[in-house]
Amino acid sequence: EPFCTRWDALPAGSEQRRVFGEGHFEKRTRYQGVEIVERIEAPAGDDPVLLSTTGVRNDTGAPVEIGVAEFWDLNVEQLTAAPVLNFGLDDYYQWRRQWLNRKFDVRGAWDAQNQTLRIDFSTRHPARAPAADQPAMADFHLRSYFLSALDPLPESFIEYTTDASKVSRNVFGAAMDSRLIARTNLRDAKACLSMRRTARLGPGESATWRYAVGYGTPDDAVAL
Numbered sequence: 001e002p003f004c005t006r007w008d009a010l011p012a013g014s015e016q017r018r019v020f021g022e023g024h025f026e027k028r029t030r031y032q033g034v035e036i037v038e039r040i041e042a043p044a045g046d047d048p049v050l051l052s053t054t055g056v057r058n059d060t061g062a063p064v065e066i067g068v069a070e071f072w073d074l075n076v077e078q079l080t081a082a083p084v085l086n087f088g089l090d091d092y093y094q095w096r097r098q099w100l101n102r103k104f105d106v107r108g109a110w111d112a113q114n115q116t117l118r119i120d121f122s123t124r125h126p127a128r129a130p131a132a133d134q135p136a137m138a139d140f141h142l143r144s145y146f147l148s149a150l151d152p153l154p155e156s157f158i159e160y161t162t163d164a165s166k167v168s169r170n171v172f173g174a175a176m177d178s179r180l181i182a183r184t185n186l187r188d189a190k191a192c193l194s195m196r197r198t199a200r201l202g203p204g205e206s207a208t209w210r211y212a213v214g215y216g217t218p219d220d221a222v223a224l
Contacts, residue, residue: 005029005036033060036068049214049224056208058201067198069176072147072213073164074119074191076101078138100138101186103129108162108180108191114222115149117160117193121186146221147193150210164192 003011014031024041037055058064077097109118121142123129129140158178166179181191199207214224
């Protein structure tokens with residue numbers, strides 16, 4: 001039975017406690033005798049990365065198999081020049097962001113050696129973009145958006161995707177098929193970063209998975 005731990009999509013009969021702490025956010029969800037603890041935290045320092053830890057525990061009296069999809073959406077919104085008091089101009093500045101996004105393409109990538117899933121950006125018209133070291137009204141040299149598994153993955157791991165158009169509440173209950181989004185304009189792209197892990201737990205047993213999600217060059221992702 002697929003289910004989602006997002007607050008507005010919790011299944012009937014579930015319980016959830018949400019904690020907004022200093023430097024972290026945690027959700028504790030209980031459903032049909034299984035507890036899922038999700039924790040997102042910002043590590044100390046200036047590294048452009050978040051740590052995501054998900055733990056599952058079987059509190060039933062029988063063995064269970066549970067698959068958990070780590071899912072991060074993509075929504076690029078640059079902080080462009082705008083008045084601080086822009087009441088009534090919200091739609092205009094949303095349009096400006098979409099206009100800016102049209103200048104980029106995105107493409108999914110999988111680095112099996114480093115267990116890293118990426119969305120890479122490219123400028124559609126490089127010759128028109130200002131150099132990276134020159135002042136500009138927007139960033140025309142976007143770095144990659146990445147999700148790295150920090151625990152060993154199974155051999156020949158394929159349960160990942162960057163194509164959000166193929167991910168739904170029901171897909172979480174089935175195996176992902178290593179679908180990578182082809183080169184698409186950023187304005188129209190339905191992109192994500194998602195990996196799915198499966199655990200077979202006896203009564204009282206638990207499993208924990210850790211990920212890093214961040215922003216940087218492919219080499220930055222490995223270093224981080």
